[in-house]
Amino acid sequence: MPWYLYLALKQLFSSGQRLFFTLVSAVSVALGVALLIIVLSVMGGFGYEIRQKLVDTQGDVTVRASSVIPSAAAMESVIRKVPGVVATTASAQGFVMVEYDKKPAFPTVQGIDIDTVESVTPLGRYVTGGSLNDLDDDSIILSSILARSIGAEPGSKVEVYTPLALEKANNDNEILLPTTLTVAGIFEIGHQQIDSSTVIVTLRRMQDLYGLGHSVHSIEVKIAPGLDADYEAERINLALGRAEGTALPQLQGLEARSWAETDQDFLWVLQLEKNIMTLILLFVVIVAAFLTMSLLLVLVLKKTREIGLLGALGASRRAIAFCFCLQGICIGVVGTAGGLVLGFTFLHFRNDIVRLVTRFTGSQAILEQFYQFSELPSHTSGHDLAFVILAAIILSALAGIIPAAIAGNLKPAEALRNE
Amino acid sequence: MSEAVVSARGLRKSYRSGDRNLEVLRGADLDVGAGESVSIRGESGSGKSTLLHLLARLDSLDAGTLAWGISAGPGPRGRARFIGMVFQSYYLIPELNARDNVLMARRILGRPDRAAYVRADGLIARVGLAQRAGHLPSQLSGGECQRVAVARALMNSPRLILADEPTGNLDEQTADSVMDLLLSLCSETGTALVLVTHNAGYAARTQRQLFLHLGVLNPA
Numbered sequence: 001m002p003w004y005l006y007l008a009l010k011q012l013f014s015s016g017q018r019l020f021f022t023l024v025s026a027v028s029v030a031l032g033v034a035l036l037i038i039v040l041s042v043m044g045g046f047g048y049e050i051r052q053k054l055v056d057t058q059g060d061v062t063v064r065a066s067s068v069i070p071s072a073a074a075m076e077s078v079i080r081k082v083p084g085v086v087a088t089t090a091s092a093q094g095f096v097m098v099e100y101d102k103k104p105a106f107p108t109v110q111g112i113d114i115d116t117v118e119s120v121t122p123l124g125r126y127v128t129g130g131s132l133n134d135l136d137d138d139s140i141i142l143s144s145i146l147a148r149s150i151g152a153e154p155g156s157k158v159e160v161y162t163p164l165a166l167e168k169a170n171n172d173n174e175i176l177l178p179t180t181l182t183v184a185g186i187f188e189i190g191h192q193q194i195d196s197s198t199v200i201v202t203l204r205r206m207q208d209l210y211g212l213g214h215s216v217h218s219i220e221v222k223i224a225p226g227l228d229a230d231y232e233a234e235r236i237n238l239a240l241g242r243a244e245g246t247a248l249p250q251l252q253g254l255e256a257r258s259w260a261e262t263d264q265d266f267l268w269v270l271q272l273e274k275n276i277m278t279l280i281l282l283f284v285v286i287v288a289a290f291l292t293m294s295l296l297l298v299l300v301l302k303k304t305r306e307i308g309l310l311g312a313l314g315a316s317r318r319a320i321a322f323c324f325c326l327q328g329i330c331i332g333v334v335g336t337a338g339g340l341v342l343g344f345t346f347l348h349f350r351n352d353i354v355r356l357v358t359r360f361t362g363s364q365a366i367l368e369q370f371y372q373f374s375e376l377p378s379h380t381s382g383h384d385l386a387f388v389i390l391a392a393i394i395l396s397a398l399a400g401i402i403p404a405a406i407a408g409n410l411k412p413a414e415a416l417r418n419e
Numbered sequence: 420m421s422e423a424v425v426s427a428r429g430l431r432k433s434y435r436s437g438d439r440n441l442e443v444l445r446g447a448d449l450d451v452g453a454g455e456s457v458s459i460r461g462e463s464g465s466g467k468s469t470l471l472h473l474l475a476r477l478d479s480l481d482a483g484t485l486a487w488g489i490s491a492g493p494g495p496r497g498r499a500r501f502i503g504m505v506f507q508s509y510y511l512i513p514e515l516n517a518r519d520n521v522l523m524a525r526r527i528l529g530r531p532d533r534a535a536y537v538r539a540d541g542l543i544a545r546v547g548l549a550q551r552a553g554h555l556p557s558q559l560s561g562g563e564c565q566r567v568a569v570a571r572a573l574m575n576s577p578r579l580i581l582a583d584e585p586t587g588n589l590d591e592q593t594a595d596s597v598m599d600l601l602l603s604l605c606s607e608t609g610t611a612l613v614l615v616t617h618n619a620g621y622a623a624r625t626q627r628q629l630f631l632h633l634g635v636l637n638p639a
Contacts, residue, residue: 001530002530003523003526003527006526007512007514007515007523010512010514010515010519011514014513014514018514305508305510306510306512308477308510309506309510309512310527311477311495312475312477312498312504313499313504313523313524313527313571314495314496314497314498314499314500314524314527314528315495315527316494316495316496319527411477411478412472412477412478413469413472413477413478416468416472416477416506416510417468
C-alpha cells in the first residue's frame with residue numbers, strides 16, 4: 001500500500017479523539033446518504049407503482065380517435081398484425097350516477113370486453129370481493145371506497161343512471177328509468193382516486209348505457225415484454241395509416257399513444273418532484289462535506305510540523321496533498337457505506353416504522369385518504385443508487401481538496417519551524 | 420579530509436520580517452567528509468536550523484552553491500536516501516508505533532520489503548527499544564522518542580545525519596545517553612554527522628567544532 005494511503009488510514013482510524021472526529025464526519029455523510037436513499041427510493045416506489053398502475057389499467061398503448069371508433073374488430077385485426085403486439089381489447093368510458101339505498105355516487109364507468117380484457121390489463125388481480133369472471137351484462141363491479149361509501153357489497157342491486165337516459169327524459173319527456181345491475185365484485189387498485197370513483201361494466205352494457213351501438217371509445221394494446229411502448233405506438237400508427245382507405249373507415253384524430261405519452265405531463269411532474277427533492281437533500285451531503293473539510297483543515301493545522309517531517313523524509317508535495325485528499329475520500333466511502341446500510345435498513349422496516357408512527361398519532365385513515373397509500377412503496381433504481389454513491393464520494397473528495405492543497409503547499413522548512 | 424559528503428560555499432539566506440529583511444546567513448561555507456562528525460554552535464536565532472534546512476535542501480538558497488556527495492538522486496527521494504534528520508522535538512507520527520515510525524522513512528521510498536522490516540527491527544533493538552517497538556509515541560518517554568527518531572534517521576542508510584539540537588528537550592542523563600547513541604551509531608555506520616547544539620560538551624565530542632556567528636561559520 002502506498003505510504004499516503006497507509007498514513008491516511010492510520011490517521012483516520014487511530015484510537016481516541018481523532019477516531020471520534022472521523023466518526024462524526026462519516027456519520028454526517030452517512031445521514032445525508034441515508035436520507036437521499038430513503039427519499040429517492042420511496043419516491044421511486046411511488047413512481048414505479050403509479051407507472052405500473054397506469055399500464056395495468058390502460059394497457060401499454062391506447063388507440064383513440066376524435067370520435068367513437070365504429071369498427072373495433074377490423075381495427076383490432078390491423079393492430080394485432082403489428083410485430084410486437086401481443087393482444088388488444090376494446091373499451092368505452094363515461095360517467096354515470098350510481099345509487100344504492102338512496103345513496104348516490106357519480107363515478108366514471110369503464111366498459112370492458114370481458115373476453116379479451118385480461119389479455120391486455122390484469123384487471124382480475126385487483127378484484128377482491130367476487131370475481132371478474134362473474135361480470136356479465138346485468139352486473140357491475142364497484143371500486144372499494146365507492147362501495148363502502150354507498151354501503152353496497154357483492155350481491156347488492158344498484159341503480160345506474162346515464163347521461164343518455166337524462167337526455168331522453170329531457171327531450172322526449174320519457175320517464176327516467178334507471179338500469180338495475182347486481183354487484184358482481186369489488187376492486188381495489190390501491191390508488192385513492194380510482195378506488196373512490198370507478199365502476200366497471202361489460203362493453204355491451206356500456207354501449208347500451210351510452211347508446212354507442214357497436215362503437216367503442218378506445219382500443220387498448222398489450223405489447224411484448226421488453227419492447228419500447230413509444231416505438232410500438234409509432235408502428236401501430238404507421239399500420240393504421242397504411243390501412244386507412246381500405247377496410248377501415250376514415251377517422252379524424254385516430255392515434256395510438258403509449259401510456260407514457262398519454263400521461264407524459266403527469267410523469268414529468270413526478271420526475272420534477274423527484275429531481276427537486278434530490279437537489280434539496282443533496283444539500284445535506286454538501287453540509288456533511290463542509291464538516292469533513294473543516295475537520296481536515298484543523299488536521300492540517302495540527303499536523304503542520306508532521307507535514308514538514310514528511311517532506312524531510314522525502315515525501316513529495318503532491319503525495320502529501322494526496323494523503324489528505326484521501327482522508328476526505330475515505331470519510332466519504334465509509335460514510336456512504338454506513339449511509340447505504342442505514343438507508344436500506346430503514347427501507348426494509350419502513351412499513352413497520354410508518355405503522356408505529358401512525359399508531360401513536362392515530363393518522364392511518366388520514367394517510368390513506370390524502371396520500372392514497374397504506375403501505376409505503378420503495379423502488380431503488382440502479383441509476384439513483386449510482387448517483388447517491390458518486391455524489392457523496394465526489395463531494396467528500398472535493399472537501400479534501402482544499403486542506404490537501406494547503407498541506408501540499410507547505411514548505412517543509414516553514415512547516416518544521418512552525419510552533 | 421576524505422571525499423566530501425556535502426559541500427556548501429557562500430550560503431546566503433534572508434527572511435522578510437515585517438518591513439525588514441533579516442539576513443540570517445551571510446556566506447556560510449561548510450565541507451563535511453564521509454563519516455566525519457561536525458558540530459555547530461551559535462546563539463539562538465543565529466541561523467543554525469536554517470543552515471541545516473539549506474543543507475537538506477528543505478529550503479531554497481538566496482545565493483551560494485551546495486553540492487551533495489555521490490549517489491544522491493534528485494528531489495525529495497534523493498534526500499530520503501542521502502540524508503537522515505533528527506529534530507529537537509522528535510516529530511514522531513503519533514498514530515504510528517515506534518517500529519512503524521522507523522519504517523515510515525523507508526515506506527516513503529516505496530513498499531518496504533522483508534529486509535526493511537528486519538532492518539527496522541534491528542535499529543529498534545540497537546537503540547534499546549526492542550521491548551517497546553509496538554508502543555505509540557504517547558506511551559514513550561522523551562528519551563525513548565528521540566531514540567526512535569535516531570533509528571528513523573538511520574533507516575535508509577543515509578550518508579549524512581543532520582541533527583538539530585537533538586538533546587534540547589531532554590534531561591541531562593537522558594541527553595547523554597541519546598548523544599552517546601547518536602555518535603556511536605554514526606561512527607559504527609560511517610555516517611557523517613552535522614550536529615547543531617548549544618552544549619559545548621557534546622560539541623567537543625565531534626571531530627570538528629564550528630561556531631555560527633553573524634551568518635558565517637568559523638572554527639570554534
